[in-house]
Amino acid sequence: MQYFNFDPYSLPPEAEELRKEVRAFLEEELADYPAVLRSRSWSGKSAEFSRKLGKRGWIGMTWPKKYGGGERSFFERYAFLEEVLAYGAPVGSHWIADRQSGPTLMRFGTEEQCHRILPGIIRGESFFCIGMSEPDSGSDLASIRTKAVKTDGGYVINGSKIWTTGAESCDWMIALVRTGNNPENRHQGMSQFLIDLKNSKGLTVSPIKNMAGEEHFNMVVFEDVFVPEENRIGAEGDGWKQVTAELAFERSGPERYMSSIQLLIEIIREAKLQPDARAQEQIGRLVAHLATMRRMSISVAGKLETDANPALEASVVKDLGAVYEQEIPEIAHRIGRGEASMTALSDFEQVRAYLTQAVVSFSLRGGTREILRGIIARGLGLR
Ligand SMILES: Cc1cc2nc3c(=O)[nH]c(=O)nc-3n(C[C@H](O)[C@H](O)[C@H](O)COP(=O)(O)OP(=O)(O)OC[C@H]3O[C@@H](n4cnc5c(N)ncnc54)[C@H](O)[C@@H]3O)c2cc1C
Incomplete structure (x- = not known):
């Protein structure tokens, strides 16, 4: 019988340094970016914004310098991703290229393909599906x-x-x-x-x-x-061997539990207007779960850093993460007073309305809940 292995890792000082730099950049670039657009999370797109990130060296951050990459650690990339996701920055244009197409090419493609394709991804000019x-x-x-x-x-x-x-x-x-x-x-x-x-x-x-x-x-x-x-x-x-490896990249990042984070931020803002014990308890639970998942997800990043295969643990984080992301609108409905509406005046109601509709797909994209649970069962030797 095998077990999950979520060894504890902490983000190193250079990741925390980078976090400060990213935060300052986002505050400057996106100060007026509306909450309802932030709630698009990694689906929100702006080719121009991707190019700006490319100029800063924040795409292909962990890739070899010979292709134009930054050769930074997976921990630094993790801190960067946490910041852009928490901010709801429009990273969707380059997301797939950065997360999985580039790594697939480096792992299975030819040197010629890497030299031909990767520099454009890194500059934020070449996008993939x-x-x-x-x-x-x-x-x-x-x-x-x-x-x-x-x-x-x-x-x-x-x-x-x-x-x-x-x-x-x-x-x-x-x-x-x-x-x-x-x-x-x-x-x-x-x-x-x-x-x-x-x-x-x-x-x-x-x-x-x-x-x-x-x-x-x-x-x-x-x-x-x-x-x-x-x-x-x-x-x-x-092809089959390659896509199964690719799906492990697709399932391993903080985006797999942070896609509804804008609504958690809005819930907290809304609860501050009229604090009550029930809202506090619900928010406390959500934040505690967030902290636990973050720790599990950083452990997956740690495994990537050491070249270990985190496919099983990544599936666990994605499955728990989607449950969590889908729970946030439920809690928002319990706490919220007004009608959720895309044309409502308050950010809370607009974000709630958008994410209520969007979260349904979070347990489908990248592999459905049932399929992930099958992978987890196999990983544990149960089937
Ligand atoms: C927002 C979004 C973005 C997407 N983007 C992409 C993309 O960019 N590229 C791409 O290729 N695909 C993409 N997909 C497709 C996604 O990967 C598929 O929707 C997903 O794999 C499920 O396949 P299906 O829709 O054919 O459903 P089906 O496979 O028909 O499944 C229907 C239901 O049956 C269940 N089921 C199926 N087989 C089993 C089984 N063996 N045991 C138990 N239950 C089972 C499923 O869990 C599901 O609930 C995207 C999907 C969404 C929602």
Whole structure:
């Protein structure tokens, strides 16, 4: 029987130094940024803001200097992320590239791909999206049908991807597609490709409206899209191994429990107007849970620093984190007096209205609750 391993780590002094610098920068840049936009958290986007972060060296912070990265520690990156998330800064344009596409390329891509692609990410000029889910394949990702067929100098791709966050504005997609078929083993015969979204013929990107009326994700249809050989990531057929590693990056950061943090801030502000014992008790609970999750999540960052594999612990943090993020609007409804409304005058009511609609998706994106619990059970040797 295996157990979770959340060794305690503390953020080192250089991470706390960086935190001060980031905080001062955010206060200067975003002093007038409205609360309801802050509540978009890492979904809020501004290409201009991403470029400003790039200039400061705050994208690709842990990556090698030879690509333009900062070679800083995962702890420094953690402190940076905590600050931008607590502030609700619009980091969405470069988020996926920084969190997972860049690390995927460094791990599985060629040196040529890294030199070609990573400097643009680091400057905050090159944005990425993830092409995994398909209309009939979500949790059961191994059932994807989008297919790449070998041709002269590359591959021709046909099929479709769905729920692709940011495809409308990104430069690149990393797509998981079928390059072969083995009825005996569905996990074989998949490969990952870099798809140039701005310059490929045969691609159609159509927005899908979410419950809050926003157009964040898309349907992407491939009709005879040519992808050159040099844009295949890793060996043909290694796609499954690569995406499972990528999903561990996707599940490990503070964004997995801080997405509703603006509402906690607004709850505290609201409770200060008319303090009562019930609100105090609820806020106390939320803050205590936040502190515990933070400690668990920093432990995952510590594992990344030592090259240990934190896939199991990252799944635990993401699952508990989504429960927590979804609980905050519930508590806001118990404490709040007025109607939650996007057109309300108070920040509290607007943020409450937005997050009430948004949190539903937090236990779906990046792997659903049921799937994560299955991974946790397997990690513990229970299945
Ligand atoms: C906001 C948002 C952004 C997203 N962005 C992206 C993106 O950028 N790129 C991308 O590729 N995808 C993206 N997705 C898609 C996301 O990864 C899928 O929605 C998710 O993996 C679930 O797949 P599905 O929607 O097909 O649901 P299904 O897999 O059909 O699941 C439906 C329900 O059945 C349950 N279920 C399924 N299988 C099992 C099982 N074996 N045991 C128990 N329960 C099970 C699920 O937990 C879920 O509750 C995004 C989704 C959201 C909500």
